[in-house]
Structure formats: structure tokens, C-alpha cells
Amino acid sequence: MNLIVETDIGHDPDDFFSICYLIAAGVNVRAICISPGDPDQVAIAKLILKQIGLDIPVGISHENRSKLSSGSIHHELLKKYGMKLTENPDGMGCQIIEDTIKKYPDCEFLVIGPATNVGKFLKDKQDICFESVTMQGGFLPYSLYKPFWVCPNFEGKEWMPTFNLNGDRPAGSLFLSSKFKSRRMVGKNICHTILFDKDKLNDINPKCTASLLFKEAAEMYFLKHDSKKFHDPTAACLHLHPEIGLWFKGKTIKNSSGWTTVADYQGDDILADLDEEMLWDFLLNFK
Incomplete structure (x- = not known):
């Protein structure tokens, strides 16, 4: 699978874990596009x-950012590996997506920020149908x-x-109205009940550098925390x-x-429930 990742990495360790998981699971991540694109996020x-x-390539959504916005374990990891707290991007995210799609037309999307x-890329492409996309966002009410x-x-x-849709509402609306072969929404109605905790540390089964980095980040995180909601890795x-x-056919509005969510039998796939045992088996064994 070829994949483009839209992320706000650095604001929450979820994104770091997600990218490590995807690479360890064998996904061909072809580009990482960051919102907004602060220099420590790029780093x-x-x-x-x-x-x-x-x-x-690593792209950004906003140029000339100088503020450092990351927290939690991220600066600790940069210092541990002797890297600067700031790095330059490889270009604007929308152009990097354009170039990547030309090179890999079967690229799918994961939006975890x-x-x-993605919104800037889609702006003049409302008649084109792209490959599958999953977004961490939205909400399916219990009713x-x-x-x-x-x-x-x-x-x-x-x-x-929901943070990712509210973070850029015009882009979120454009994303929801654009054409994809399939669009899945993984919302907080499920993600808020998925907890990654210290007890799962011993269940992590690293098999490569990316999975070792995942485990190292988890060990660092749990020195100061007992658990965290695992939104982005779930998506x-x-x-x-x-x-x-288990998917509900509907539209996010x-x-x-x-x-x-409103019901729509021709709509998107909205996460309604999941097999949590299988989720953890896939995540912790990097499958």
C-alpha cells in the first residue's frame, strides 16, 4: 500500500506512534504532510x-513558521538522538501531495490532523475520484x-x-465533499474508549527499527503517564x-x-464499533 499521511505530529504522541506503526507494518509511506508545520514538528x-x-518528503501547510509547538516526549527524543529541535521542510504539503500522486497514482490517504x-490539494479537484482515505475525526451519536x-x-x-475537523473547518468541509473510492471516519465515539496503558508495554513485539522506536517512545511516555487515549493509531x-x-453508512456534517453523523445508505463508512482484541493484536505486533 502506498500512503500519504496528513498529521499534526508533535502536538500529541498519537501521531508519532501511528507513523511508526504504519512503517513497521510494511506500509509504503510516500509523504508526510504536517499542519501547521512548525520547525520542531518537521524535526x-x-x-x-x-x-x-x-x-x-516532509511538507507543511503554512510557510515561515518559527514557533516551537511540540511537547510531551518529542523534544526528549530529539535530544536523545542528537538532532536539532528545528528542521526545514521539503516543500509545501499540497505540492508534495500533487507530486506524490503523479508518481504513485494509487496512493491512499490517512488524515490524523x-x-x-489535503484540503489545499483538493481545492480544484472536485471532479476527480481519489483512492481510499481514513480520517480520525467525526462523531457517531449513540442514538x-x-x-x-x-x-x-x-x-x-x-x-x-472533534479536533481534526475543527482545526481547519473549511478544509474539513472540502475533504468531506470530495470524491474518494471509500472514505472512513474513525470518531471519538469509539476512540475515547481505546486506552494504551503501561500494562500493554510488555505486549509490544518489536520486529524492526520502526517498531523499536514505537516501543522506546511508549516507555518514555509512561514514565510520566499511566495511559493515553489511542485515537490516531486506531485510525x-x-x-x-x-x-x-463495524461501520455505519452515513455522512459527517x-x-x-x-x-x-446523519444516516445515508450511500454515504461514508462511519466507525460504530470494533473488535478491540484484534485491534491490539495488530497494533502491538505491527501487522
């Missing part, structure tokens, strides 16, 4: 690529489908704000293994300051 992406020995780069595990905060909620895994999800 973190290039850390992964340098350690793995992968030569692919605001869809700014439409109640999963086995529920989050009490979502009981009675018909819409919720990454479901892009590779949609068969472990804006509602007040958030997003919801």
Missing part, C-alpha cells in the same frame, strides 16, 4: 525517517448506534466538537484492517460548534 518527522532510513494540506463500550460523557449527545490500524470495525 520530529525527520527523526523518524532518519532512524528508519526512509527518504521521503487538520486536513489543511444511531450504541457500541459495546460507551463513554459516559457522550450519553445523550447528538454532536461533539491507522483501521485503514489497514477495516474488517475489524457540521452541527453547531461540532460535528455529527
Whole structure:
């Protein structure tokens, strides 16, 4: 599988884990496009690529950024590997996507950040149908489908704000109205119940440099935290293994300051539930 990743890496370790997982699982990641593209975000992406020995372009959505915006384990990893806290991108993300699609026309997309780069790329391409895409975002209310595990905060909620769609609402709307062979939305109605915790450290089965980097980052993270919600890696895994999800046919639409789903039998695949045992088997064994 050839894949372009849209990410806000550095703002949450989820993105770091996701990219390491994808590469370890054998995905041909062809480009990483970062929103907004702060210099330390670029440095973190290039850390992964340098350690793995992968030569692919890293693009950004906004030029001339100078602010450092990353936190958590990211600067610690850069210091450990003797890398600068800032790096330069290889170009604008929308152009990198354009060039990558020309080279690999079967490229699929994973969106685990605001869809700014993808949105700019899609702006004048509303008549073109692209390959499959999965986005971590959206919300399927329990009134439409109640999963086995529920989050009490979502009981009675018909819409919720979701970070990646709200991070660039015009780009999010353009992404949702564009044509893809399949579009999957992996929302917080499920992701908020998927917890990566210390108990799972011993279950990580690294098999290559990317998976070793995943485990190293996890060990570093759990020195200061007990668990984290695993939003983006869940979406990454479901892009590779949609068969472990239960999907509701619908459309993601804006509602007040958030997003919801309306039923549509010709619509997108909206995650309604999943086989969590299989999810962890795939994630921790890098399959």
C-alpha cells in the first residue's frame, strides 16, 4: 500500500506512534504532510525517517513558521538522538501531495490532523475520484448506534466538537465533499474508549527499527503517564484492517460548534464499533 499521511505530529504522541506503526507494518509511506508545520514538528518527522532510513518528503501547510509547538516526549527524543529541535521542510504539503500522486497514482490517504494540506490539494479537484482515505475525526451519536463500550460523557449527545475537523473547518468541509473510492471516519465515539496503558508495554513485539522506536517512545511516555487515549493509531490500524470495525453508512456534517453523523445508505463508512482484541493484536505486533 502506498500512503500519504496528513498529521499534526508533535502536538500529541498519537501521531508519532501511528507513523511508526504504519512503517513497521510494511506500509509504503510516500509523504508526510504536517499542519501547521512548525520547525520542531518537521524535526520530529525527520527523526523518524532518519532512524528508519526512509527518504521521503516532509511538507507543511503554512510557510515561515518559527514557533516551537511540540511537547510531551518529542523534544526528549530529539535530544536523545542528537538532532536539532528545528528542521526545514521539503516543500509545501499540497505540492508534495500533487507530486506524490503523479508518481504513485494509487496512493491512499490517512488524515490524523487538520486536513489543511489535503484540503489545499483538493481545492480544484472536485471532479476527480481519489483512492481510499481514513480520517480520525467525526462523531457517531449513540442514538444511531450504541457500541459495546460507551463513554459516559457522550450519553445523550447528538454532536461533539472533534479536533481534526475543527482545526481547519473549511478544509474539513472540502475533504468531506470530495470524491474518494471509500472514505472512513474513525470518531471519538469509539476512540475515547481505546486506552494504551503501561500494562500493554510488555505486549509490544518489536520486529524492526520502526517498531523499536514505537516501543522506546511508549516507555518514555509512561514514565510520566499511566495511559493515553489511542485515537490516531486506531485510525491507522483501521485503514489497514477495516474488517475489524463495524461501520455505519452515513455522512459527517457540521452541527453547531461540532460535528455529527446523519444516516445515508450511500454515504461514508462511519466507525460504530470494533473488535478491540484484534485491534491490539495488530497494533502491538505491527501487522
